[in-house]
Amino acid sequence: MQNMQYSFLNNNEKSGFQLPELCKKIAGNFNGRDVDEFEIYVSRSVQNEIEVFNSKINTLSFSDSTGIGIRVFRGGCVGYAYTSSIREKEIIDCIEKAICNSKITSKDELNSLPRESEFRYQTPYILPEDLFKENFLEFGIDKKIELTKELEVLVKKKDRRVTGVDNLIYNDDLSEVAIFNSLGFEGSYKTAACVVYVSVISKENKDVSTGDFFGYARSPGDLDLEEIAENAVNRSVLILDGQKIKSRRAKVILDPLVACQFLGVIAIGLTADRVQKGKSLFKDRIGERFFSIDLDIVDDGTMPSGMATRPFDSEGVPKGRTLIFEKGILKTFLYNSYTARKDNTKSTGNAVRSSYKSPPTVGLSNLYIVPSVDERATLQGLLEVSQDGFYVVDIMGLHSGTNPVSGEISVGAKGMWVEGGKFRFPVREVTIATDILSLCKNIERIGNDLKFIISGGYIGSPSLVVNDIMISGI
Amino acid sequence: MISRRLAKRILDVLLKSGGSFSEIYIQKKISNTVKLENSRIESSISGFELGCGLRICFDDGTFYAFVDSLDKESLLNAARTLSLAVDKSSGGKVLDLTSQKSPYKVKIKKYPSTVIPEYKRNLLVDVDQASRNYSSYIIQVTSNLSDSEEEIYIANSDEVLCFHKIVRTLLTVDVVARRGKDTRTGYKSLAKTCGYEIFDSISPNDIALKASRIAVNMLDAVNAPVGSLPVVIAPGFGGVIFHEACGHGLEADAILKEASVFKGMIGKKIASEIITVIDDPTLTSHWGSFKFDDEGFASRQTVLIRDGVLESYMYDLKSARKLQEHKTANGRRQSYRHIPLPRMTNTYINKGDSDPHTIIKSIKKGLYAKEFAGGQVDPATGDFVFGISEGYLIENGNICEPVKGATLIGNGPKVLKKIEAIGDDLDFAPGFCGKNGQTVPNEVGQPTILVSELTVGGTGI
Numbered sequence: 001m002q003n004m005q006y007s008f009l010n011n012n013e014k015s016g017f018q019l020p021e022l023c024k025k026i027a028g029n030f031n032g033r034d035v036d037e038f039e040i041y042v043s044r045s046v047q048n049e050i051e052v053f054n055s056k057i058n059t060l061s062f063s064d065s066t067g068i069g070i071r072v073f074r075g076g077c078v079g080y081a082y083t084s085s086i087r088e089k090e091i092i093d094c095i096e097k098a099i100c101n102s103k104i105t106s107k108d109e110l111n112s113l114p115r116e117s118e119f120r121y122q123t124p125y126i127l128p129e130d131l132f133k134e135n136f137l138e139f140g141i142d143k144k145i146e147l148t149k150e151l152e153v154l155v156k157k158k159d160r161r162v163t164g165v166d167n168l169i170y171n172d173d174l175s176e177v178a179i180f181n182s183l184g185f186e187g188s189y190k191t192a193a194c195v196v197y198v199s200v201i202s203k204e205n206k207d208v209s210t211g212d213f214f215g216y217a218r219s220p221g222d223l224d225l226e227e228i229a230e231n232a233v234n235r236s237v238l239i240l241d242g243q244k245i246k247s248r249r250a251k252v253i254l255d256p257l258v259a260c261q262f263l264g265v266i267a268i269g270l271t272a273d274r275v276q277k278g279k280s281l282f283k284d285r286i287g288e289r290f291f292s293i294d295l296d297i298v299d300d301g302t303m304p305s306g307m308a309t310r311p312f313d314s315e316g317v318p319k320g321r322t323l324i325f326e327k328g329i330l331k332t333f334l335y336n337s338y339t340a341r342k343d344n345t346k347s348t349g350n351a352v353r354s355s356y357k358s359p360p361t362v363g364l365s366n367l368y369i370v371p372s373v374d375e376r377a378t379l380q381g382l383l384e385v386s387q388d389g390f391y392v393v394d395i396m397g398l399h400s401g402t403n404p405v406s407g408e409i410s411v412g413a414k415g416m417w418v419e420g421g422k423f424r425f426p427v428r429e430v431t432i433a434t435d436i437l438s439l440c441k442n443i444e445r446i447g448n449d450l451k452f453i454i455s456g457g458y459i460g461s462p463s464l465v466v467n468d469i470m471i472s473g474i
Numbered sequence: 475m476i477s478r479r480l481a482k483r484i485l486d487v488l489l490k491s492g493g494s495f496s497e498i499y500i501q502k503k504i505s506n507t508v509k510l511e512n513s514r515i516e517s518s519i520s521g522f523e524l525g526c527g528l529r530i531c532f533d534d535g536t537f538y539a540f541v542d543s544l545d546k547e548s549l550l551n552a553a554r555t556l557s558l559a560v561d562k563s564s565g566g567k568v569l570d571l572t573s574q575k576s577p578y579k580v581k582i583k584k585y586p587s588t589v590i591p592e593y594k595r596n597l598l599v600d601v602d603q604a605s606r607n608y609s610s611y612i613i614q615v616t617s618n619l620s621d622s623e624e625e626i627y628i629a630n631s632d633e634v635l636c637f638h639k640i641v642r643t644l645l646t647v648d649v650v651a652r653r654g655k656d657t658r659t660g661y662k663s664l665a666k667t668c669g670y671e672i673f674d675s676i677s678p679n680d681i682a683l684k685a686s687r688i689a690v691n692m693l694d695a696v697n698a699p700v701g702s703l704p705v706v707i708a709p710g711f712g713g714v715i716f717h718e719a720c721g722h723g724l725e726a727d728a729i730l731k732e733a734s735v736f737k738g739m740i741g742k743k744i745a746s747e748i749i750t751v752i753d754d755p756t757l758t759s760h761w762g763s764f765k766f767d768d769e770g771f772a773s774r775q776t777v778l779i780r781d782g783v784l785e786s787y788m789y790d791l792k793s794a795r796k797l798q799e800h801k802t803a804n805g806r807r808q809s810y811r812h813i814p815l816p817r818m819t820n821t822y823i824n825k826g827d828s829d830p831h832t833i834i835k836s837i838k839k840g841l842y843a844k845e846f847a848g849g850q851v852d853p854a855t856g857d858f859v860f861g862i863s864e865g866y867l868i869e870n871g872n873i874c875e876p877v878k879g880a881t882l883i884g885n886g887p888k889v890l891k892k893i894e895a896i897g898d899d900l901d902f903a904p905g906f907c908g909k910n911g912q913t914v915p916n917e918v919g920q921p922t923i924l925v926s927e928l929t930v931g932g933t934g935i
């Protein structure tokens with residue numbers, strides 16, 4: 001079983017299974033069909049997932065799946081269909097269903113494939129090895145299992161209060177995407193990525209606490225297991241014996257992982273689709289200052305280290321770098337080609353699909369708050385200048401407790417109470433509440449410790465110090 | 475979907491190099507989603523998925539692989555490759571396969587495949603108009619109409635063979651209302667495991683009006699209070715409190731991993747004696763119902779808590795074997811690409827005997843939580859949150875102004891003991907539950923309940 005993943009891949013490659021060729025074959029089936037334009041999106045993904053519990057393999061799964069999504073335009077109407085089967089019968093059926101679907105959607109003259117004159121950026125120079133490292137394939141399944149088990153060992157010996165690891169999952173994905181459209185666009189790329197996630201249970205004096213951490217990399221060898229174990233354990237034991245505190249307004253210091261989650265909610269309202277439909281707090285407010293400090297937020301689909309980096313977006317438009325907020329002022333939104341036409345501007349290369357099952361919408365690439373360059377802006381430094389407040393290490397209920405349309409934010413939080421710039425005691429079972437616009441306005445300081453999470457896009461933020469947040473406890 | 479002979483052969487190949495259990499799970503799914511937004515039919519999407527998941531269990535482990543076809547050679551190839559991952563000496567042999575029976579019967583009246591696309595378009599156009607006619611404050615309506623027809627075939631080395639079909643229909647309505655600078659949202663859905671007869675008893679426009687009413691009512695909302703307060707939770711989607719606070723902690727994989735506060739509590743009193751909680755996938759046409767679970771086990775009711783005493787966890791095959799318990803009908807998976815896990819189905823707090831009005835009247839100062847945006851739990855600690863999307867202040871026994879931005883936070887085992895009254899008005903609400911990266915349809919339910927004290931996370935004092 002040394003190289004199972006490799007063998008799965010080779011099996012199919014022997015049978016001449018190449019995505020760009022598959023696209024062309026499918027395109028041949030459009031001859032004589034009553035459509036103005038069409039687009040074929042094919043993705044293939046080879047995955048391994050390993051779950052370890054008590055130093056044994058709990059689950060081990062292999063997958064190799066391919067999907068096809070077909071979009072057609074007819075007289076200003078759009079239709080979509082997808083299939084998980086590459087058999088000719090199913091592909092023809094898929095084309096017919098897409099055409100049939102275009103008969104009930106609303107006519108809109110702006111519906112069409114992207115034209116070359118509609119891109120804001122030129123094709124970026126992204127090295128294929130930034131997205132896919134050859135050494136990814138050197139890791140056989142045995143090595144990946146060993147790596148996962150090693151993380152469990154590291155976690156368990158970090159701290160005597162650690163009593164268990166309730167979730168330890170390694171997952172990798174080698175995927176290939178090809179797009180072909182009737183205007184002549186043909187493109188494909190290959191990406192590989194792996195992620196390992198661990199959740200740690202610790203106990204002391206009958207109190208139980210959990211904490212988790214993860215790592216992403218382009219190749220298993222690049223995962224920093226030591227750092228992941230250290231962080232997961234710290235986040236778990238830090239909160240042991242946490243208590244509720246009295247409700248009050250206070251300053252909060254958000255850990256980068258918490259800040260990233262809030263940034264993800266803010267970013268939903270920065271896509272042109274949301275703005276044009278009246279579902280964004282930022283509508284009609286280009287040029288306004290939203291942050292009190294000179295903060296920059298960038299969406300960069302081209303940065304070499306970004307997990308959302310691609311040569312082109314999910315409708316074939318080149319990715320680019322878009323400065324959304326410059327010195328706290330809103331400059332632009334993120335666009336795909338349809339929303340760009342609507343606002344009489346150009347696409348920023350932000351068309352995304354969650355999979356071949358969806359037509360392109362507007363989404364995020366690598367979106368982040370540009371961190372401070374001040375070397376004193378470490379977490380420790382931020383605590384010292386903040387003096388008193390609540391350091392939030394983890395939040396809960398982000399999805400149910402935030403509303404990107406109305407702006408409400410109220411989530412469960414745990415962390416440390418800070419006095420005189422030092423940790424005093426752990427806090428849990430409290431909520432923190434504010435609203436999106438107040439959150440932006442009340443950020444008074446940012447750290448230099450940029451971290452990223454995958455949530456919608458690849459979202460990054462340093463630690464943030466935010467004033468005037470309502471904490472609810474006793 | 476494949477012959478009995480081929481199924482037996484695959485099951486044998488899977489056990490060739492060892493393992494105590496092998497399984498084939500085949501799924502064919504045809505789905506359609508039509509979406510309306512900006513008063514336009516924005517998209518219409520059709521999908522076809524067909525594939526087979528193969529599983530081998532041995533000692534503590536599970537090996538899984540899937541293929542996106544039912545081609546005989548692909549299936550046997552995948553089975554051989556997967557079996558190579560097990561390096562034990564002896565293998566098992568499957569003698570026979572027995573077709574399973576289920577007590578759950580449902581007759582589909584209008585299969586989605588017989589519904590013309592124009593009907594769907596018109597239904598959504600009506601929903602849009604009904605919402606916008608409700609109030610001039612409504613600035614956006616997003617509505618999705620989805621349906622699916624699935625065929626599922628399961629065979630395993632315990633000699634189980636089962637085949638069933640499942641039809642689902644779902645309508646969601648999201649409404650945005652704006653007045654001045656205030657923007658509020660309202661959401662309502664209708665979802666059942668049946669075809670388009672779903673709209674015979676409930677009109678799509680009713681769903682539109684309910685969503686619109688929430689968004690418009692919330693325009694008057696004041697900031698939610700902070701601190702501990704008595705909370706009356708309305709019937710229906712309020713059941714998400716049990717789902718988060720306790721339900722996940724009763725799924726047996728959490729017990730196995732010693733990651734649940736309810737481990738070792740069977741037979742013990744964990745809640746006040748007025749509480750009985752049931753998980754029941756046999757409720758006719760409910761969103762979490764099925765004939766067989768995703769391991770081929772016939773659907774049946776499980777009493778989780780009876781009169782305050784913990785009676786059972788929810789098991790899939792693996793956890794039932796390891797804990798030496800009888801399996802319950804809770805082995806579920808998102809698709810053939812996923813490993814089954816213990817999951818809730820239709821899980822509800824059974825009705826009590828209090829009059830809901832009397833419950834509200836008994837509160838001097840508190841919160842009435844009517845609709846929810848969902849929640850999250852950490853089963854290992856029992857800490858949970860859930861977000862209120864429509865809530866009101868209660869003052870001197872009367873429901874008063876609406877409140878915005880309130881999340882409730884608490885601890886599962888503690889909250890169970892603080893439920894002080896249960897109404898006689900049981901109702902259900904459909905939703906989706908995510909766990910370990912898999913999303914499955916399920917339903918929550920409860921009558922009106924009173925929790926004597928919960929932390930409300932607003933911004934108002």
